[in-house]
Amino acid sequence: MARTNADSLPASITRLPVIGTHMRPNIEAVLAQRPDLVLQMAGRKEASLPVEALRKHGVRVAVFHAATFAELFSVIRRVGVLTGSTAQAEAMVRGLEARLAVIDARISATTGRPKALFEVRSPNMLAAGQSGLVDEIIRRAGGVNCVADAAKFSRLSEEEVIRLAPEAYLIQRGPMNPAPLPLNERPRLRAIPAAVSGKAWFVDEQKYSRPGPRNVDAVEELAALLHPEIKSPAKGRATTKHSKNKDKQ
Amino acid sequence: MIRVTKLHVKYGRREVLHGIDLTIARGELVGLLGPNGSGKTTLIKALAGLLPAASGRIEIGGADLGGLSHRERALKISCVMQRAEAPAGFSVRELVLMGRFAHTGMLSGYGPLDYAAAAAALKDAQAEDLAERQASELSGGEVQRVLLARALAQGRELLLLDEAVSALDMARRVEAYDLLAELNAGGSTVLSALHDLNLAALYCPRLVFLKAGRIALDGPTAEIFTEANLKDLYETDIRVAAHPVTGAPQAHLVPGARAAALG
Amino acid sequence: MTTGARDSRAQGRDLRTKVLWISLICAASLVSGIVACGLGSFPSTPAQTLNALLQALGVRSGQPVDPALSVVVVDIRLARVALAWLTGAALATAGCVFQGVLRNPLADAFTLGVSGGAAFGASVAILTGVGSGLAGGALVDNLGGLSLGGLAGSAGLLPLFALAGALLALGAVLALGRAGGGPSGGMNRETLVLAGIVVSTFLSALISLLKSLDEESVSSIVFWIMGSFQGRGFEHVRLALPYMAVGLGLVLWRARELDLLALGEGQARLLGLNAGRSRLWLLIGASLLSGAAVAVSGVIGFVGLVVPHLLRLVVGAGHRTLLPASALLGGLLLLWSDVLARSILPGGAELPVGVVTALVGGPFFCLLLGKRFRGQA
Numbered sequence: 001m002a003r004t005n006a007d008s009l010p011a012s013i014t015r016l017p018v019i020g021t022h023m024r025p026n027i028e029a030v031l032a033q034r035p036d037l038v039l040q041m042a043g044r045k046e047a048s049l050p051v052e053a054l055r056k057h058g059v060r061v062a063v064f065h066a067a068t069f070a071e072l073f074s075v076i077r078r079v080g081v082l083t084g085s086t087a088q089a090e091a092m093v094r095g096l097e098a099r100l101a102v103i104d105a106r107i108s109a110t111t112g113r114p115k116a117l118f119e120v121r122s123p124n125m126l127a128a129g130q131s132g133l134v135d136e137i138i139r140r141a142g143g144v145n146c147v148a149d150a151a152k153f154s155r156l157s158e159e160e161v162i163r164l165a166p167e168a169y170l171i172q173r174g175p176m177n178p179a180p181l182p183l184n185e186r187p188r189l190r191a192i193p194a195a196v197s198g199k200a201w202f203v204d205e206q207k208y209s210r211p212g213p214r215n216v217d218a219v220e221e222l223a224a225l226l227h228p229e230i231k232s233p234a235k236g237r238a239t240t241k242h243s244k245n246k247d248k249q
Numbered sequence: 250m251i252r253v254t255k256l257h258v259k260y261g262r263r264e265v266l267h268g269i270d271l272t273i274a275r276g277e278l279v280g281l282l283g284p285n286g287s288g289k290t291t292l293i294k295a296l297a298g299l300l301p302a303a304s305g306r307i308e309i310g311g312a313d314l315g316g317l318s319h320r321e322r323a324l325k326i327s328c329v330m331q332r333a334e335a336p337a338g339f340s341v342r343e344l345v346l347m348g349r350f351a352h353t354g355m356l357s358g359y360g361p362l363d364y365a366a367a368a369a370a371l372k373d374a375q376a377e378d379l380a381e382r383q384a385s386e387l388s389g390g391e392v393q394r395v396l397l398a399r400a401l402a403q404g405r406e407l408l409l410l411d412e413a414v415s416a417l418d419m420a421r422r423v424e425a426y427d428l429l430a431e432l433n434a435g436g437s438t439v440l441s442a443l444h445d446l447n448l449a450a451l452y453c454p455r456l457v458f459l460k461a462g463r464i465a466l467d468g469p470t471a472e473i474f475t476e477a478n479l480k481d482l483y484e485t486d487i488r489v490a491a492h493p494v495t496g497a498p499q500a501h502l503v504p505g506a507r508a509a510a511l512g
Numbered sequence: 513m514t515t516g517a518r519d520s521r522a523q524g525r526d527l528r529t530k531v532l533w534i535s536l537i538c539a540a541s542l543v544s545g546i547v548a549c550g551l552g553s554f555p556s557t558p559a560q561t562l563n564a565l566l567q568a569l570g571v572r573s574g575q576p577v578d579p580a581l582s583v584v585v586v587d588i589r590l591a592r593v594a595l596a597w598l599t600g601a602a603l604a605t606a607g608c609v610f611q612g613v614l615r616n617p618l619a620d621a622f623t624l625g626v627s628g629g630a631a632f633g634a635s636v637a638i639l640t641g642v643g644s645g646l647a648g649g650a651l652v653d654n655l656g657g658l659s660l661g662g663l664a665g666s667a668g669l670l671p672l673f674a675l676a677g678a679l680l681a682l683g684a685v686l687a688l689g690r691a692g693g694g695p696s697g698g699m700n701r702e703t704l705v706l707a708g709i710v711v712s713t714f715l716s717a718l719i720s721l722l723k724s725l726d727e728e729s730v731s732s733i734v735f736w737i738m739g740s741f742q743g744r745g746f747e748h749v750r751l752a753l754p755y756m757a758v759g760l761g762l763v764l765w766r767a768r769e770l771d772l773l774a775l776g777e778g779q780a781r782l783l784g785l786n787a788g789r790s791r792l793w794l795l796i797g798a799s800l801l802s803g804a805a806v807a808v809s810g811v812i813g814f815v816g817l818v819v820p821h822l823l824r825l826v827v828g829a830g831h832r833t834l835l836p837a838s839a840l841l842g843g844l845l846l847l848w849s850d851v852l853a854r855s856i857l858p859g860g861a862e863l864p865v866g867v868v869t870a871l872v873g874g875p876f877f878c879l880l881l882g883k884r885f886r887g888q889a
Binding site: 024122124125148149154155156157158159160162163165187188190191192 | 742
């Protein structure tokens with residue numbers, strides 16, 4: 001077993017050998033592992049090149065696409081089949097589905113669907129669009145993605161953000177957005193409802209933007225943030241003043 | 250006006266001038282002659298401050314040339330070099346006005362005095378008719394007239410010229426040298442490097458001949474412009490006869506030099 | 513006396529053409545600035561826009577202005593108008609100076625490696641994480657107590673990194689140019705351009721190296737290199753203005769020297785110019801201008817190339833007119849490029865303004881070149 005440079009979760013896999021980066025894996029390093037199976041996420045154009053190269057060398061490569069929870073669960077099941085752990089995979093999916101159902105039930109009891117904006121990167125702002133898991137995470141957590149762009153990412157002007165008037169503002173923090181400013185330190189966005197009400201939070205890029213079981217954690221976390229009345233353990237970090245000190249540590 | 254002592258000048262490692270001693274008094278009109286590659290242009294460039302002296306000393310008006318700032322030097326010396334190009338986008342008037350650069354301060358631009366000096370220089374160089382033309386559209390001869398005008402706008406105390414009239418036709422050449430003689434009569438010191446032996450002999454009371462980086466001859470035209478000297482210098486048969494109007498010595502080539510050389 | 517009268521008449525006519533052009537561009541800039549404040553995805557009527565602008569100026573008119581609209585019109589659009597105008601002015605002036613100093617019509621911040629240096633500085637900032645989350649207030653605070661810890665941990669040092677990169681690249685180019693400039697110590701223009709190409713090639717290789725080292729930052733670096741005014745505000749204007757003012761002062765002060773340099777080193781020196789020193793100061797001024805521009809906006813091409821070329825056809829090559837005219841027209845051009853960049857795509861999405869200038873400037877520049885060559889033939 002091996003991992004790419006960027007994979008660090010769960011912590012137990014950091015001891016595994018690295019085969020290069022996710023955009024340009026080192027084919028030689030992959031072959032040196034003599035793998036029975038290579039898993040590759042679809043999406044980026046660059047991703048298909050190493051797949052071709054590995055297939056040419058007789059390596060079995062399974063390419064997955066997970067832009068919805070349904071696709072994510074089917075991926076988990078198929079990986080289960082491919083790795084001979086069908087039952088474990090099935091159990092995992094069942095568990096995840098059950099947790100989503102709980103959230104669904106709680107959310108359907110609430111009223112109000114706040115307009116949310118998910119910031120992928122800033123400055124040169126990129127926001128999550130309609131296609132992709134983030135959009136579904138927001139929807140399942142009882143919000144509405146206010147970015148109407150059908151693509152996965154949308155490059156928005158600040159003016160457009162003000163026009164969209166998001167009531168909740170999510171800033172992902174991680175490799176894509178290494179050091180974003182909290183919303184209350186962005187003077188030009190001071191007038192948007194999320195800034196006025198203080199409904200702005202940093203969230204973990206690994207949890208929201210990487211397909212995996214942790215996306216369900218994301219739904220739980222976001223649901224608690226958007227609808228505090230459902231009383232579920234919230235792990236999000238607020239960017240408002242009273243919690244800023246804790247945030248910096 | 251000019252005092253050169255033991256001047257050596259190098260291009261890289263190659264020494265081109267090997268110990269030049271030359272004194273030119275205020276108000277002289279001197280022709281600088283010599284075969285190709287004898288160092289005429291190098292000497293003019295060194296006197297104008299464009300080439301540094303490897304050793305030796307150049308004094309201009311009593312001041313060490315090396316100790317002068319660019320601006321101070323430009324106020325003492327006006328120079329017209331051969332093969333100067335005129336860049337696109339400037340009118341002749343603008344180009345001549347640039348001759349006044351050294352006369353202006355860093356903060357003040359060109360003033361009325363400068364515009365007047367440029368206009369006078371254009372008039373004297375008979376380039377008034379070109380004033381509003383684009384400098385890049387001029388013919389070679391016109392460019393040289395304009396550059397002469399610029400040198401006059403810059404100053405008239407000491408004029409250094411390097412083949413400054415070679416691109417002009419015969420009539421313009423005579424006009425230009427008439428102008429130089431006129432300026433000289435008005436007090437300007439003129440040192441002009443040129444190929445044309447007869448033009449030099451016609452206008453310059455004193456000639457300096459360079460050969461292989463050394464001064465070969467230096468003296469009054471009447472004394473040194475002789476058949477024997479010219480034959481020695483140019484290594485070809487040359488006859489000297491008096492000019493039909495002025496009586497100045499004029500050199501005439503003799504056909505058959507090639508056959509004589511092949512011997 | 514008659515010649516004097518004719519001289520002054522000719523000069524007067526010449527001057528009138530130049531004054532006419534400059535006042536025309538000035539008026540267009542002013543009108544464009546106000547119009548541009550009314551354009552964008554946030555709906556606003558001209559009356560509302562004017563009202564918001566007037567309120568920002570302290571003029572109280574009848575009805576109060578919606579705070580969101582006020583932020584959009586003043587803090588976003590007006591700030592971008594100001595920054596785009598300044599950046600365009602700086603880039604065009606710098607291009608004009610580079611072309612004059614190098615006597616090369618294709619010289620630009622790019623040819624000299626200055627843009628490459630700035631881009632490299634910015635890439636370093638992005639990679640080490642000090643560059644993201646730019647905030648003017650935070651930046652000014654940080655400048656006060658700039659320590660190593662502050663450097664590593666603070667946000668928004670990207671512009672300073674870019675500026676440092678620009679100046680370092682220029683230093684390297686000048687050193688290389690000097691080393692290859694021959695015994696007289698002068699820099700010949702071919703050597704300088706070659707040195708610029710060497711340095712920018714080396715720097716772009718370094719940028720590629722940085723990108724390979726950290727794939728997650730690639731998109732940040734790429735977007736930054738394309739150039740954009742997205743998310744910029746008055747803090748960026750404040751940041752860039754001092755550098756631009758100093759740079760502009762420096763080159764305008766020496767505008768006449770640029771005329772002399774255009775004649776070539778020999779003639780410039782004969783006319784009393786210390787060509788080496790003059791060139792150095794002019795290049796430093798132009799680097800300040802382009803470094804500051806690149807620092808706040810990323811790499812924006814073609815403005816520095818197209819604007820001076822176009823104006824040379826209209827007002828001539830005399831830099832006392834050409835430099836200010838380039839600044840004014842460069843500002844106007846980039847102002848409208850930015851308006852296009854932020855309003856041409858539907859749904860409030862933005863194009864990098866560098867793409868707009870390249871798309872508009874590329875074909876336009878080809879036309880100019882064609883015209884020039886036909887003119888020479």
